[in-house]
Amino acid sequence: MKTGFKIGDVSDKTGLTIYTLRYYEKEGLLPPIPRDKQLNGKRIYSDDHIFWIELVRCLRETGMPLDKIREIVRLSIIGDETIEERKSILFEHEKAVVEKIEDLNKTLKKIRKKIAFYNGETDKC
Amino acid sequence: MKTGFKIGDVSDKTGLTIYTLRYYEKEGLLPPIPRDKQLNGKRIYSDDHIFWIELVRCLRETGMPLDKIREIVRLSIIGDETIEERKSILFEHEKAVVEKIEDLNKTLKKIRKKIAFYNGETDKC
DNA sequence: GATTGACCTCGAGTCTACTCAAGCTGTTAT
């Protein structure tokens, strides 16, 4: 029997702060969270909410910006017919990450060149 | 014979906007830039300034935060006896970049896992 | 002589993703 979770529980479960949880809701990254009318309007999270939050957290960990996540969440709510669209968002994101890695590798080269410069090995930045 | 460059020239030369150039000066990332007293106090940039700006741009491109660049600039002004110190800032930054690359590679794995999930190949995020 | 264009300063606005303060309600512990 489940009575649902309070925000503090969810924070413990997911590792997100209660601030972040409320923020994500406000930003439309989560489906609406019902309130306990008896209890000062407290949010009551279900297992489904936990699942959603894990999904959002997972996407954030991949470095995806919130507006893309919002889009994926929106598509997920629509249903399975949006899977291809969601996948293409992920592919796009994958590409962006690959590019970022390439950029950073170039960066690394520059830094090492700069260090070499300080070692008197080269003469240009 | 050089009369010095105006901010617009420098912007063209370095690829930084005039806003950014003024911002960098304000933030102490460049040595003081003399003004033309005849001409409404226009900044007059020398070749040395161009060199400095290229350096700052180069460091920025490596993803170095402005306060570290400010420190390198400060040390550079002092003289050659600060080269070791500057190098250690660069080493530190190099380490940070390497870590970032590692993080992004993990990220990439997650995204690919997520895509696989949408392809029905796995069952967990 | 009026407009255009490049420059000036100062201060404010932008973006992203939170993070928190103030002021309030309701439950639980002493």
Add this chain to the structure above:
DNA sequence: ATAACAGCTTGAGTAGACTCGAGGTCAATC
């Protein structure tokens, strides 16, 4: 019953790195 605790809302603040608007000066051009 009084305090501590967990939650609520609204709105503001934070950080980093710009980016720009307003209002003004000056020289050259039409």
